[in-house]
Amino acid sequence: MWGVIKSVLAAFFGVQRERQRQEDFENGSPVAFIIVGVVLAVVLVVVVALVAVQASR
Amino acid sequence: MRKSLVWMTGCLGFALMVPLAMANAWNMPVGVTDVSREIHSLHMIIFWICVVIGVVVFGVMFYSLFRFRRSQGAKASNFHENTTVEVIWTAVPLLILVGMAIPATATLKKMYDASDAELDIMITGQQWRWRYEYLGEDVAFNSNMSTPRAQIQGDEPRGEHYLLEVDEPLVLPVNRKVRFLMTADDVIHSWWVPDLAVKQDTIPGFINENWVRINEPGIYRGQCTELCGMDHGFMPIVVEALEEEEFDAWLAERKEAAEQEAMGVDREWELEELMERGEAVYGSICASCHQAEGQGAPPAFPALADNQQLIDDLDWHLDKILNGVSGSAMPAFRGTLNPVEIAAVTTWTRNAWGNDTGDAVQPAEIAERLSD
Numbered sequence: 001m002w003g004v005i006k007s008v009l010a011a012f013f014g015v016q017r018e019r020q021r022q023e024d025f026e027n028g029s030p031v032a033f034i035i036v037g038v039v040l041a042v043v044l045v046v047v048v049a050l051v052a053v054q055a056s057r
Numbered sequence: 058m059r060k061s062l063v064w065m066t067g068c069l070g071f072a073l074m075v076p077l078a079m080a081n082a083w084n085m086p087v088g089v090t091d092v093s094r095e096i097h098s099l100h101m102i103i104f105w106i107c108v109v110i111g112v113v114v115f116g117v118m119f120y121s122l123f124r125f126r127r128s129q130g131a132k133a134s135n136f137h138e139n140t141t142v143e144v145i146w147t148a149v150p151l152l153i154l155v156g157m158a159i160p161a162t163a164t165l166k167k168m169y170d171a172s173d174a175e176l177d178i179m180i181t182g183q184q185w186r187w188r189y190e191y192l193g194e195d196v197a198f199n200s201n202m203s204t205p206r207a208q209i210q211g212d213e214p215r216g217e218h219y220l221l222e223v224d225e226p227l228v229l230p231v232n233r234k235v236r237f238l239m240t241a242d243d244v245i246h247s248w249w250v251p252d253l254a255v256k257q258d259t260i261p262g263f264i265n266e267n268w269v270r271i272n273e274p275g276i277y278r279g280q281c282t283e284l285c286g287m288d289h290g291f292m293p294i295v296v297e298a299l300e301e302e303e304f305d306a307w308l309a310e311r312k313e314a315a316e317q318e319a320m321g322v323d324r325e326w327e328l329e330e331l332m333e334r335g336e337a338v339y340g341s342i343c344a345s346c347h348q349a350e351g352q353g354a355p356p357a358f359p360a361l362a363d364n365q366q367l368i369d370d371l372d373w374h375l376d377k378i379l380n381g382v383s384g385s386a387m388p389a390f391r392g393t394l395n396p397v398e399i400a401a402v403t404t405w406t407r408n409a410w411g412n413d414t415g416d417a418v419q420p421a422e423i424a425e426r427l428s429d
């Protein structure tokens with residue numbers, strides 16, 4: 001699970017280690033990546049919105 | 058090695074000289090409001106950030122191309138990835154962008170905050186002039202370009218403010234927050250005065266807001282900056298910023314003149330008076346389409362001179378002027394000209410260029426039609 005989160009975060013940032021990438025593809029199913037990706041995308045939006053609201057006080 | 062260093066410094070120096078030389082001649086103006094100054098300094102900061110990035114990136118690139126060329130025995134290394142370098146080249150632009158976004162957003166917020174204005178002005182774009190209404194003050198007027206056609210056609214030398222001069226400028230006070238409510242009657246126009254850092258689309262059916270607080274008295278010029286038809290280039294903007302007391306005096310004078318005009322509606326006008334006024338209204342409003350001699354430009358713009366239906370039918374004539382012709386370029390003038398102006402221009406078009414009907418259309422008659 002932690003590995004999946006790390007890979008999704010790396011994808012958000014746009015940089016990934018080759019070794020980690022190989023491991024991700026041994027997993028077989030993409031479902032976990034999709035779910036974690038969607039959840040973290042929502043989290044990112046909420047965080048950015050909160051920061052924006054806070055900063056514009 | 059020595060030689061290549063000399064080359065590099067030369068190139069870098071040159072790359073820095075070009076923007077410096079351009080900065081003064083073609084740069085945006087600093088302007089005369091706090092917001093315009095902020096926008097200018099943001100522009101300069103971001104510009105220099107871009108210059109530095111450009112110089113560094115291209116400097117490294119050209120240096121590498123030159124230093125590690127094959128004729129000097131350079132061999133390409135063949136590694137696949139370097140996470141550290143990739144993280145750095147992702148994080149650095151991110152920081153630069155956020156660093157630019159924070160001050161830019163702060164300025165944007167100021168630009169959008171039109172609250173607490175001391176004066177509201179409605180700005181309406183029309184083909185092809187601007188209309189200014191001082192809301193709550195009963196002062197409103199059209200602002201037409203005043204550059205003579207002869208200059209445009211090349212028969213006369215161009216004046217100093219060629220295509221940037223108007224018959225009546227927008228007069229504003231300094232040191233007061235003025236809110237603009239901006240819309241258009243026909244197509245999209247855009248009200249742009251660089252020194253005020255205002256560039257706002259005016260859209261039929263929408264009201265956009267903007268505001269200024271001018272710091273220095275003076276005359277500031279601008280243009281319509283949304284391609285809006287044939288005479289798009291001929292609807293300039295002139296803003297005259299006055300000291301506060303001067304502005305108050307000007308406004309009081311204009312209010313009084315408006316009252317006089319309103320009183321003019323009730324009295325009986327002579328034919329000559331109406332003709333004189335009508336000629337002026339025609340020249341500033343109608344001539345751009347129906348032409349100076351009323352000959353029109355068929356088929357786009359019908360002739361008014363020697364127009365049999367116009368001569369025969371006053372009702373039809375007035376209906377065209379008051380209500381316009383929907384689906385054509387002919388605007389409705391009921392909202393933009395006052396009864397005196399409508400009566401005068403109707404009288405003028407019924408008697409000029411051989412349309413000798415002898416009709417003197419009275420402002421009172423127009424006022425009655427308008428109230429129906």
Ligand SMILES: [Cu+2]
Nearest residue numbers: 246247281285
């Ligand atoms: Cu326009």
